[in-house]
Amino acid sequence: AQSVTQLDSHVSVSEGTPVLLRCNYSSSYSPSLFWYVQHPNKGLQLLLKYTSAATLVKGINGFEAEFKKSETSFHLTKPSAHMSDAAEYFCVVRGSSNTGKLIFGQGTTLQVKP
């Protein structure tokens, strides 16, 4: 079965400093992985996705993630945090069935301090 574990429930950074949100996955086959962002009381927005192409995936708003099979990781990074990046971030893996079910991590709250 597929699963994802977000290693930090809360991350706090200062504006202008790098962001690292950690995610490990478990999958019996080559997974499809996603990062979504959710601002307060809003729906989810896709940041980026990995679907067995390039291991370094670039997303929107300067975010990127690297798929590392040897470490079963898919960490999300950004070189310089902006105040508007403060939100909840979800690492997601697609399930094995043909329905395309998504399995969500527990979420990481990113706080950006001025």
Place this chain on the structure above:
Amino acid sequence: GAVVSQHPSWVICKSGTSVKIECRSLDFQATTMFWYRQFPKQSLMLMATSNEGSKATYEQGVEKDKFLINHASLTLSTLTVTSAHPEDSSFYICSARDQGGLETQYFGPGTRLLVL
């Protein structure tokens, strides 16, 4: 880009009443839509998978008679919370799967339900 809308964005109702939430894919066809529930400060929990023209598939522990799902067209799925109770108060989010080969789900903005 692909846009999914939900209506209403929020609703307050009395205990015992039923509430219908609509999920629409605005610029693409979605044979499959998904309904999630999110409690405060928690992750999304998949409730059911809605397939156009057929019965929905419910996740374990989700009461199908309480959460009625209808997917009557390629752009519309509805979730009806029947005989709502305060414990049904939650944030309900739908998503629609793009069948254009990208296999990406696009999420609606969510509906906040408060049952008094």
